[in-house]
Amino acid sequence: xxxxxxxxxxxxxxxxxxxxxxxxxxTQGDKQDDQARIAQLSGxxxxxxxxxxxxxxxxxxxxxxxxxxxxxxxxxxSVFRSFxxxxxxxxxxxxxxxxxxxxxxxxxxxxxxxxxxxxVLFNRSHxxxxxxxxxHGWIDGDECERRxxxxxxxxxxxxxxxxxxxxCFLHISKDEQKARLEARLADPQKQWKFDPTDLAERxxxxxxxxxxxxxxxxxxxxxxxxxxxxxxxKTHRNLMVAEILSAVFRQLKPAYPPPQPDxxxxxxx
Amino acid sequence: xxxxxxxxxxxxxxxxxxxxxxxxxxTQGDKQDDQARIAQLSGxxxxxxxxxxxxxxxxxxxxxxxxxxxxxxxxxxSVFRSFxxxxxxxxxxxxxxxxxxxxxxxxxxxxxxxxxxxxVLFNRSHxxxxxxxxxHGWIDGDECERRxxxxxxxxxxxxxxxxxxxxCFLHISKDEQKARLEARLADPQKQWKFDPTDLAERxxxxxxxxxxxxxxxxxxxxxxxxxxxxxxxKTHRNLMVAEILSAVFRQLKPAYPPPQPDxxxxxxx
Numbered sequence: 131x132x133x134x135x136x137x138x139x140x141x142x143x144x145x146x147x148x149x150x151x152x153x154x155x156x157t158q159g160d161k162q163d164d165q166a167r168i169a170q171l172s173g174x175x176x177x178x179x180x181x182x183x184x185x186x187x188x189x190x191x192x193x194x195x196x197x198x199x200x201x202x203x204x205x206x207x208s209v210f211r212s213f214x215x216x217x218x219x220x221x222x223x224x225x226x227x228x229x230x231x232x233x234x235x236x237x238x239x240x241x242x243x244x245x246x247x248x249x250v251l252f253n254r255s256h257x258x259x260x261x262x263x264x265x266h267g268w269i270d271g272d273e274c275e276r277r278x279x280x281x282x283x284x285x286x287x288x289x290x291x292x293x294x295x296x297x298c299f300l301h302i303s304k305d306e307q308k309a310r311l312e313a314r315l316a317d318p319q320k321q322w323k324f325d326p327t328d329l330a331e332r333x334x335x336x337x338x339x340x341x342x343x344x345x346x347x348x349x350x351x352x353x354x355x356x357x358x359x360x361x362x363x364k365t366h367r368n369l370m371v372a373e374i375l376s377a378v379f380r381q382l383k384p385a386y387p388p389p390q391p392d393x394x395x396x397x398x399x
Numbered sequence: 400x401x402x403x404x405x406x407x408x409x410x411x412x413x414x415x416x417x418x419x420x421x422x423x424x425x426t427q428g429d430k431q432d433d434q435a436r437i438a439q440l441s442g443x444x445x446x447x448x449x450x451x452x453x454x455x456x457x458x459x460x461x462x463x464x465x466x467x468x469x470x471x472x473x474x475x476x477s478v479f480r481s482f483x484x485x486x487x488x489x490x491x492x493x494x495x496x497x498x499x500x501x502x503x504x505x506x507x508x509x510x511x512x513x514x515x516x517x518x519v520l521f522n523r524s525h526x527x528x529x530x531x532x533x534x535h536g537w538i539d540g541d542e543c544e545r546r547x548x549x550x551x552x553x554x555x556x557x558x559x560x561x562x563x564x565x566x567c568f569l570h571i572s573k574d575e576q577k578a579r580l581e582a583r584l585a586d587p588q589k590q591w592k593f594d595p596t597d598l599a600e601r602x603x604x605x606x607x608x609x610x611x612x613x614x615x616x617x618x619x620x621x622x623x624x625x626x627x628x629x630x631x632x633k634t635h636r637n638l639m640v641a642e643i644l645s646a647v648f649r650q651l652k653p654a655y656p657p658p659q660p661d662x663x664x665x666x667x668x
Contacts, residue, residue: 206483206485214480215475215479220484220485387590398584
C-alpha cells in the first residue's frame with residue numbers, strides 16, 4: 131500500500147531529500163479525477179466523524195507543519211470544511227505570548243489537546259520549538275535533543291491516554307514557494323496573507339529542511355508517525371491528507387455507543 | 400421584510416406565546432425548495448465568511464438557546480458545517496465546573512468570546528444563568544433582574560468593541576419535543592444523545608417558557624436583538640438561521656483589507 135511509503139515510523143534511514151514535493155502518488159488520473167475522489171472521501175469522513183463524536187471516547191490530533199505557503203490553511207479549508215463544527219477545532223499557534231513564555235513550551239500545547247470525541251487540528255505546533263528556534267540558533271544542539279525526548283514523552287502520554295496523533299509535513303519546493311508568494315503579492319484578495327517576515331525565513335530554506343529532517347527522524351514512531359505529504363499540487367495535497375484521515379478511521383473503527391436496554395422502557399409524558 | 404417580525408429589539412409588548420413553533424415564515428414552498436434555498440445561502444455565507452476572516456477586524460457571536468431537542472446541535476451541523484474551520488469555533492456550555500463556579504458566572508463566557516475575524520457559536524450560554532437557575536429557584540427575582548442588567552452591560556461591552564451578537568431562540572412545542580425524545584429512545588444510533596435529566600426539565604415546560612419570555616424581553620435591544628426561530632420543522636429552522644446570518648453579513652459588508660501599494664515592489668529571490 132503506497133501510504134506506507136510516506137508514513138515515517140522510525141528515524142532510521144529517513145532522508146527528506148528522497149521525497150519529491152512535486153510527486154502525486156495518490157492521483158487518480160487528472161485533477162478532476164482527484165477532486166472526485168476527494169468528494170467521495172469527504173462523504174465517508176463526514177460520516178466517520180459523526181460516529182467518532184457520538185462515541186465520545188477517543189481523540190484525534192492532526193498536526194500540520196510546513197514552510198510558509200505550504201498549504202496549512204488551505205488543507206484545513208479544503209479537507210476539513212465539511213466536518214461538523216461541534217467535533218472539530220483548529221488551534222493556530224503563533225509566536226508565544228509573555229504568559230506562554232513564562233511556562234515550559236509544551237504548556238500551551240497541552241492546554242489545547244482534544245477532548246473525548248473531538249478532532250483538533252494544530253496549524254503549526256510544538257514542533258516550531260525545534261524548528262525556527264533551531265534554525266536561528268535560539269537553542270543549541272543539546273537543548274534540541276532534550277526537546278525531541280520531551281516531545282516524544284509528551285506524545286506518548288497522549289497516545290497512551292486515547293489520542294491518535296497524525297503528523298503531516300506539507301512538503302513544498304523552494305520554487306513553488308516563490309510562485310505562491312508572488313501570487314499573494316499580485317492578488318489584492320490574497321495580499322492580507324503576505325507577511326514580510328516570510329521572506330526572511332525563506333533565506334534559511336536549507337537550514338529549515340535540515341531541521342525538519344532531524345525533527346521528523348527523532349519523533350517518528352510506529353504509534354506516532356509522521357506523514358510526508360508532497361504539496362506542490364494543492365489538489366493532490368488535499369487528496370493525500372484525506373486518504374491519511376480515511377486510513378486512520380479504518381484503523382480506529384468508530385462505533386456508536388451500545389444501546390441501553392433499560393431506555394426502551396422509558397415513558398415520556 | 401418578514402425577518403423584522405422575528406427580531407426582538409425591545410421588551411415592550413413581547414409575548415412569546417404569539418410565536419407559533421410550527422410556522423414557516425421563510426419557506427419557499429416545500430421541503431425541497433427550502434433545501435435548495437439553504438444550499439444557495441450556504442454558498443453565499445461561505446464566501447462572506449472567508450472575507451470576514453481575511454478582514455480580521457470585527458467579530459460575530461451567535462448564541463443558540465432552546466429547550467432540549469430544539470436543535471442547537473443540528474443547527475450547528477447543518478448551517479455551519481460548510482464554514483472554514485479556521486474562522487469558526489463552537490463553545491458548548493455545560494454545568495459549570497468548580498473552577499468556573501469560583502468566579503462570577505460571566506467569567507467563563509468572557510474567556511470564550513470571538514477574536515478578530517472569528518465567528519463563535521455558543522451552544523447554550525450565559526442565558527442558562529437566568530433560565531435553569533430561575534426555574535429551579537436557585538436565584539430569586541431580584542438576583543435575576545440584577546443578572547439581566549449585568550448581561551446587558553456585558554453584551555454592550557462586546558458590541559461596542561466590534562462584536563455583532565446574534566441571539567437565536569430555537570422555539571419548539573412541547574409535543575414536538577415529545578416526538579423527538581421518543582425518536583432518540585427508539586433509534587440505537589441516537590440513544591447516546593438521550594439524557595434522563597431532560598425528562599425532569601420537561602416537567603417544568605411552562606416555567607421555562609416564562610423564564611425565556613422574561614429573559615428575552617429584558618435583554619433585547621436594537622444593537623443586540625433576539626431572534627425567535629420557529630423550530631418544529633428542522634429544515635425551516637436551518638433555513639431561517641441561514642437567512643438571519645445572511646442578513647447580518649449584508650449589514651456588516653465584510654471587505655478584504657486594502658491592497659498595500661508598497662508590496663508591489665517586493666522582489667522574491
